[in-house]
Amino acid sequence: MILMAKMTEGKYFTLTGSMKRNELRALRKREVFFCPQCNEKVLLKVGDIVIPHFAHQQDSVCRSMFSEGESTEHLLGKQQLYEFLQQIKHLDVRLEPYFKKLAQRPDVLVTTTSEVIPIEFQCSQIPLRQIAERTKGYMSAGMNPIWILRTPHKLQKLPQGITTYSLSQFEERFLTDTSEGLVFLTYEPYTKKFHYLSSLLHVSGRQFIGKHRVLSLDKQCFPFVRPKPLTREEIQNYYTLHSSLRNKYLKSRIFYNRKGIHNAFLRMCYELKLIPSELPAWIGVPIAFKNIFTEHAAEWQLAFLHFVEMKNLNLRQVTLKHIHEFAHRYGKPEEDAVEACEQYLKFLFSIGVQSVHDFEKIKDVQYFEVLFTQYLQREMKIEKI
Numbered sequence: 001m002i003l004m005a006k007m008t009e010g011k012y013f014t015l016t017g018s019m020k021r022n023e024l025r026a027l028r029k030r031e032v033f034f035c036p037q038c039n040e041k042v043l044l045k046v047g048d049i050v051i052p053h054f055a056h057q058q059d060s061v062c063r064s065m066f067s068e069g070e071s072t073e074h075l076l077g078k079q080q081l082y083e084f085l086q087q088i089k090h091l092d093v094r095l096e097p098y099f100k101k102l103a104q105r106p107d108v109l110v111t112t113t114s115e116v117i118p119i120e121f122q123c124s125q126i127p128l129r130q131i132a133e134r135t136k137g138y139m140s141a142g143m144n145p146i147w148i149l150r151t152p153h154k155l156q157k158l159p160q161g162i163t164t165y166s167l168s169q170f171e172e173r174f175l176t177d178t179s180e181g182l183v184f185l186t187y188e189p190y191t192k193k194f195h196y197l198s199s200l201l202h203v204s205g206r207q208f209i210g211k212h213r214v215l216s217l218d219k220q221c222f223p224f225v226r227p228k229p230l231t232r233e234e235i236q237n238y239y240t241l242h243s244s245l246r247n248k249y250l251k252s253r254i255f256y257n258r259k260g261i262h263n264a265f266l267r268m269c270y271e272l273k274l275i276p277s278e279l280p281a282w283i284g285v286p287i288a289f290k291n292i293f294t295e296h297a298a299e300w301q302l303a304f305l306h307f308v309e310m311k312n313l314n315l316r317q318v319t320l321k322h323i324h325e326f327a328h329r330y331g332k333p334e335e336d337a338v339e340a341c342e343q344y345l346k347f348l349f350s351i352g353v354q355s356v357h358d359f360e361k362i363k364d365v366q367y368f369e370v371l372f373t374q375y376l377q378r379e380m381k382i383e384k385i
Contacts (some may be wrong), residue, residue, distance in 0.1 A: 001053040001070045003079055004095050005033035005042050012036065014095055015053065017079055021046050037098045037105075038062035051075050073150060074123040077189035078107035080217060081121060081148075085110055088222050102137045106145065110222065118145040121187065125170050146224075149174045151188035151195045158212050162237040164245070165197055166206045175200070178226060184210070185224065192217040198227035201238060201286050203245050204296035209238055246284045249296045250277055265299055268306040272356055282353055287343045292336040303330060304341055305356045314355050315348055 003015045008031065015024075028044040033054060035042050040062055042054040050072050056062055078095070085093045085108060092111040099105070106118035118138050122131075131147065138145045149171065158165065167175075167184070176183045184197035194215045201209040211234065213227055230238070253265050254276050269276045283305065284298030293300040307326045308318055320338070327337035352358070 001045075001050075001055055001075055002035070002042070002096055003053060003075065003082075004036060005044075005054045006036050006039070007034075008032050014082075015051075015079070016083055017051070017076075019052065021048075021052065024052050035062055036096075051079070071123055073189055074107075074121060077121045077123065077150065077187060080189055080192060081119060081187070082108050084217055084220065085222060091222065099141065102141060104134060104137050106138075116143050118143055120145055120147050121150070122147060122174075123150040128170065128173055131173055147174050149186045151186040151193075155186065155195050155197065155212070156188060156191075160212050160214055162209065162234055162241060163212050164203070164207060164209055164241070165212075167208060168206065172206070183227065187217075194220060194224075196227050199230050199238075201242065202297075203242070204249065204299075205294055207245075209241055209245075242286060246296070246298060249298060250279060250284075265302065268302055272302075272306055272309060274302075274356075280358075282348060282351060285344075285347060287340055287347070292332055292340055300330070300340075301344060304344065309356055315345060316354060318345065 005013055007013050013033065024044065024046045028046070031044075033042050033044055034040065035054075035056065040056060042056055044052065045055055046052045053075055082093060082095045085091060090113065094109040094111075096105055096107065097109045104118075107121045108119040110117045110119060120134070135145055135147075152171065155165065165184075171184065174184060174186070176185060181198065182200040184200065186195045186197075187193070188195065194217070196213040196215065197208075197210040198213065199211050203209060211227065211230065215225065219225075253263075266276060269279075274280075279298060279302070283301050284296065285301070286297060304326055307329070308315060308322070311322065313322070323338050323341045324334055326341065327334045330337065
């Protein structure tokens with residue numbers, strides 16, 4: 001199903017949401033439409049449920065290039081995004097253009113004075129490999145695409161504000177890495193609203209803490225609005241929620257694990273003479289880096305400190321070679337894991353911790369101050385995506 005076709009005289013005709021169905025039914029009686037890619041005749045379909053669209057004949061050889069099975073939500077979404085972007089000055093906006101060399105067709109193409117940006121609105125779950133291949137294709141032509149996912153139902157139900165959210169592997173592919181952190185940008189065509197999940201803070205597994213914000217289409221701009229940096233009060237809420245989840249995690253390791261000291265986490269606590277439920281506040285802290293460690297921060301940070309202790313080192317004696325050894329032993333991609341460990345060491349040094357046995361080095365107030373200044377607070381104005 002496509003939204004744009006060529007007319008008999010060669011002009012392009014684009015279906016918009018403001019067109020009336022009875023006028024379109026009258027138009028198709030007197031006009032013939034052609035596919036802009038293959039030049040075959042296409043049918044203008046105007047039903048009562050699915051939005052008006054063009055469709056190829058069943059025996060068309062072009063059907064593989066255009067997605068005849070698109071959902072109503074996808075048609076509606078790309079139509080709305082196209083019409084919205086067309087209203088913005090100094091933008092050249094095209095709907096469903098076809099790049100012959102790439103054999104790719106973005107939903108919308110935006111050309112500014114400095115760059116060409118394909119926009120893909122994704123409603124259904126497709127293989128991650130396919131997203132990667134399409135992105136690679138655009139980038140090979142010097143274009144950096146924007147992927148927008150249709151807002152998941154579970155995100156629509158969440159209240160605005162600080163909350164927890166579990167990203168699926170598919171959803172995680174739609175994260176945008178900005179200067180103020182990871183942003184999950186989605187759009188819901190039926191409500192005409194963008195949903196943002198920003199300032200994402202990894203907890204464990206696929207669980208994150210983030211700020212949920214809703215922005216209506218008529219309040220949006222281009223480049224797309226970026227969320228404001230968190231306020232001090234919001235960061236306090238992050239701290240409270242993160243501490244609660246950390247305590248819950250530590251309790252679960254004690255009460256739900258029946259392996260005793262044979263469990264790696266409990267064994268490390270035993271060897272370091274630490275009580276699992278009373279770990280120092282500086283074990284299990286959020287680190288301002290990629291969530292390369294899927295485990296809870298308390299687990300990998302305890303493992304790192306245990307590794308250092310078994311080497312009979314204090315933290316100031318840890319070298320880059322030691323960190324690489326730990327990352328390799330822990331089975332993580334070394335470059336990212338090393339960076340995370342270096343960030344953790346930097347945090348420990350900033351609060352005066354030299355050894356795993358420095359139990360009293362950090363208080364809750366100090367913990368919050370470090371979290372505020374090193375992780376979540378960004379000294380910047382509102383930016384754009």
